[in-house]
Amino acid sequence: MYIDSHCHINFPELAARMPDILAQMEHNKVTHALCVSVDLPDFPQVLALAHQYPHIYASVGVHPDYEDTPEPSVEQLVQLADDPKIIAIGETGLDYYRLEGDLEWQRERFRTHIKASRITRKPLIIHTRSASEDTIRIMREEGAGTDAGGVAGVMHCFTESLAVARAAIEMGFYISFSGIVTFKSARELQAVALELPLERMLIETDSPYLAPVPYRGKTNEPGFVAHVAEFLAKLKGVPVEQVAEQTTANFRTLFNVPA
Ligand SMILES: [Zn+2]
Ligand SMILES: [Zn+2]
Numbered sequence: 001m002y003i004d005s006h007c008h009i010n011f012p013e014l015a016a017r018m019p020d021i022l023a024q025m026e027h028n029k030v031t032h033a034l035c036v037s038v039d040l041p042d043f044p045q046v047l048a049l050a051h052q053y054p055h056i057y058a059s060v061g062v063h064p065d066y067e068d069t070p071e072p073s074v075e076q077l078v079q080l081a082d083d084p085k086i087i088a089i090g091e092t093g094l095d096y097y098r099l100e101g102d103l104e105w106q107r108e109r110f111r112t113h114i115k116a117s118r119i120t121r122k123p124l125i126i127h128t129r130s131a132s133e134d135t136i137r138i139m140r141e142e143g144a145g146t147d148a149g150g151v152a153g154v155m156h157c158f159t160e161s162l163a164v165a166r167a168a169i170e171m172g173f174y175i176s177f178s179g180i181v182t183f184k185s186a187r188e189l190q191a192v193a194l195e196l197p198l199e200r201m202l203i204e205t206d207s208p209y210l211a212p213v214p215y216r217g218k219t220n221e222p223g224f225v226a227h228v229a230e231f232l233a234k235l236k237g238v239p240v241e242q243v244a245e246q247t248t249a250n251f252r253t254l255f256n257v258p259a
Helices: 018-027 043-052 074-080 104-120 132-141 162-170 187-195 222-236 240-254
Strands: 002-007 030-035 056-060 086-095 124-129 153-155 174-177 201-203
Touching (some): 086 104, 086 132, 104 124, 124 132, 153 162, 187 222, 201 222, 222 240
Parallel strands (some): 002 030
């Protein structure tokens, strides 16, 4: 039994084939998925999916890559998060890889999400790419993480170094691995996954992107998270059931979702 901790099934290529997606989840023993919000205009659709399907959870937030989109306020995020199916704030964070120039607006948007997380006590879903130093610095400044009286969260689709993973874990965060870890070219990331304790790990698809081996290059979907778990089990030399059980328990602890 697996949980996909991060997917975008509201995106058109997946939303158009929901019955298929759900059947594939059931076939691969993926019991739940967290549909992650990327901007405010799409949020009603994300929430509708979570309300329609008991095994779909949702988050509210505005992605750091979305430049020309309504800017959320703390109050707005707090208000939109006030629903039992909204279990997290995000995805938020910093991305210096995709965007260039003065990205102060990205850092401000990130701070807004951390404040909303502290108020709602709902965990953060953090996206960080080529920006780990600023990400960790702003997390500390805004009091993200359990050690600062804030709420923990997850560093999603993790591709950073072991040092960054450890800094996040020290703040009470979890590290989530996507299909990227299954890629032949991902030696360094595999070394990070090998070092980290399963007790701090989540698994995800980030679908429709980044399908794991053996579906690399195809449209990804939540059912495929089983392949991420199988890869991690082999890498760590443990039974896949152990990866399934531990990552599911971690998801439930982090997002306060009882079995
Ligand atoms: Zn992301
Ligand atoms: Zn995402």
